[in-house]
Amino acid sequence: xxxxxxxxxxxxxxxxxxxxxxxxxxxxxxxxxxxxxxxxxxxxxxxxxxxxxxxxxxxxxxxxxxxxxxxxxxxxxxxxxxxxxxxxxxxxxxxxxxxxxxxxxxxxxxxxxxxxxxxxxxxxxxxxxxxxxxxxxxxxxxx
Amino acid sequence: xxxxxxxxxxxxxxxxxxxxxxxxxxxxxxxxxxxxxxxxxxxxxxxxxxxxxxxxxxxxxxxxxxxxxxxxxxxxxxxxxxx
Numbered sequence: 001x002x003x004x005x006x007x008x009x010x011x012x013x014x015x016x017x018x019x020x021x022x023x024x025x026x027x028x029x030x031x032x033x034x035x036x037x038x039x040x041x042x043x044x045x046x047x048x049x050x051x052x053x054x055x056x057x058x059x060x061x062x063x064x065x066x067x068x069x070x071x072x073x074x075x076x077x078x079x080x081x082x083x084x085x086x087x088x089x090x091x092x093x094x095x096x097x098x099x100x101x102x103x104x105x106x107x108x109x110x111x112x113x114x115x116x117x118x119x120x121x122x123x124x125x126x127x128x129x130x131x132x133x134x135x136x137x138x139x140x141x142x143x
Numbered sequence: 144x145x146x147x148x149x150x151x152x153x154x155x156x157x158x159x160x161x162x163x164x165x166x167x168x169x170x171x172x173x174x175x176x177x178x179x180x181x182x183x184x185x186x187x188x189x190x191x192x193x194x195x196x197x198x199x200x201x202x203x204x205x206x207x208x209x210x211x212x213x214x215x216x217x218x219x220x221x222x223x224x225x226x
Contacts, residue, residue: 031226045149045150046225047147047202047220050199050202050218053202075226087226107226110226111223111225111226112223113204113223114223115149115204115218116224116226117149117150117224117225118225119150128150128221128224130224131221131222131223
């Protein structure tokens with residue numbers, strides 16, 4: 001199973017987790033909006049169509065590389081508050097190593113390969129978040 | 144050719160998308176950026192530093208040196224920041 005969702009709706013982790021249970025080992029990653037430096041709101045813009053295609057390609061690559069029985073990527077778009085879930089990645093495989101590695105691969109590569117842009121509001125002023133070189137390095141270790 | 148702009152590129156230009164017909168001398172995405180820059184003060188502001196730009200051709204990420212002959216859609220945007 002490959003499941004890719006890009007939505008303005010809140011992420012229902014319990015439902016996503018249940019759908020992932022298709023083998024011996026499930027691994028998941030959940031990203032939450034941080035309140036770093038007084039961030040009041042975070043807004044996610046994306047490239048409709050291209051985003052879903054990029055995430056599906058990543059999930060298919062992970063499924064082939066680690067023999068996954070399930071891979072899920074759910075990403076929020078639109079406005080969010082600190083503490084809200086912004087991204088959920090889950091994998092299922094026969095054994096833990098494959099599930100854990102594939103989960104790390106998906107979140108690392110998602111950060112560099114999918115067309116999302118974050119805009120944060122601090123003290124009433126909003127600004128686009130700059131990309132970080134550490135994300136490029138994390139993604140590069142899987143190639 | 145359909146152009147799509149995202150994030151601060153979209154904001155500086157003041158458009159989310161536009162249709163253009165570049166001349167044949169505009170061979171690559173980088174050429175396209177240079178050709179678009181004089182269209183308006185907003186385009187100039189968005190495209191002043193091509194090193195800060197990324198692109199997708201027909202919805203796939205590509206380097207700016209990529210040829211654009213025959214493509215339907217080019218998107219120009221800052222480095223991505225999802226996850």
